[in-house]
Amino acid sequence: MNDTLTAETVTMRSRDGAEIEAYLARPDGADSYGGVVVIHHLPGYDSSTKEIVRKFAANGYAALMPNLYYRDSPGASPDDAAAAARAKGGVPDDQVVNDVAGAAEYLRSLPGANGKVGVIGYCSGGRQSFLSACSLSFDAAVDCYGGAVVRVPEGAPASMKPLIGLAGNLSCPLLGLFGADDQFPTPAETAELSQALDEHGKAHEFHTFAGAGHAFFSVDRGSYRVDAAVEGWEMVWAFFGQHLPGKA
Amino acid sequence: MHLFDRARPGGRQREGRERLFRLSEVSVYLDHPAHALTDHTLNIDFLNPARGPSARVAVELTADTARALARAIDTALDTAPPGLV
Numbered sequence: 380m381n382d383t384l385t386a387e388t389v390t391m392r393s394r395d396g397a398e399i400e401a402y403l404a405r406p407d408g409a410d411s412y413g414g415v416v417v418i419h420h421l422p423g424y425d426s427s428t429k430e431i432v433r434k435f436a437a438n439g440y441a442a443l444m445p446n447l448y449y450r451d452s453p454g455a456s457p458d459d460a461a462a463a464a465r466a467k468g469g470v471p472d473d474q475v476v477n478d479v480a481g482a483a484e485y486l487r488s489l490p491g492a493n494g495k496v497g498v499i500g501y502c503s504g505g506r507q508s509f510l511s512a513c514s515l516s517f518d519a520a521v522d523c524y525g526g527a528v529v530r531v532p533e534g535a536p537a538s539m540k541p542l543i544g545l546a547g548n549l550s551c552p553l554l555g556l557f558g559a560d561d562q563f564p565t566p567a568e569t570a571e572l573s574q575a576l577d578e579h580g581k582a583h584e585f586h587t588f589a590g591a592g593h594a595f596f597s598v599d600r601g602s603y604r605v606d607a608a609v610e611g612w613e614m615v616w617a618f619f620g621q622h623l624p625g626k627a
Numbered sequence: 628m629h630l631f632d633r634a635r636p637g638g639r640q641r642e643g644r645e646r647l648f649r650l651s652e653v654s655v656y657l658d659h660p661a662h663a664l665t666d667h668t669l670n671i672d673f674l675n676p677a678r679g680p681s682a683r684v685a686v687e688l689t690a691d692t693a694r695a696l697a698r699a700i701d702t703a704l705d706t707a708p709p710g711l712v
Contacts, residue, residue, distance in 0.1 A: 462685060463683075
């Protein structure tokens, strides 16, 4: 693990041309590294997700988290921005894909980038990670308990639509990390997604952790499950280490 | 009537000069809270989008507290003197 990293707020260009805020972290002194686009959860572009971005840099990757709520709420606190996005019906999927595409290009342009880029997301970000991997070209994708992929729950933001129909477009191997006690998505829904991916011959590995529900990676919430989170992170490192070679 | 939440509600007290502002919208929804330490809460956002995203007063309530609030609102309205509201 690299002890030295640089983390900062940057401005990146979305694929649609908009300039948005993003949080970048990368290992210092590394001459070759893979990139990871980190997609934040529904509560927003917050400190806990910035910690995750730094965690990737500490483990040898350049990581970039676009602020998906920036267009409508520049400078707002993360929860105010999230509430404003919800009041508008959520962030449209095509806008998310444009922002993730821009983030991937930003990572590929960094000095030392080895050209390999993955994407990871948590909660709504997990759904958006799957969406991005089906809409763009990535080398690896991780879906952490993304709901509304197979079915959209009642009361979800109006912009959310099921994504299982995109399974045939998956561009890269997919790692799915889910909780057995989660209701959004349920184990039955993740099994349905796995079956759809099998039918299309898409490489994927799904793990469902007993005793864990939604948001088991969140260290600042009651949903945190240390066993699932520790094991889950080990799976992430092994997965990205296989598909995004060249880490410091 | 006083209400208190027996769990650990989330939400924030808005600080600063702008303690009062006109509301134009209220969002009521069930979702992951930003602050309360539970999986889902009944969230109420009092908003004025025309004043920007920071013009928001928010609460994150347990189901019990949300129902107690609803009952308290109904009671206050039902017992108001005729013609007052």
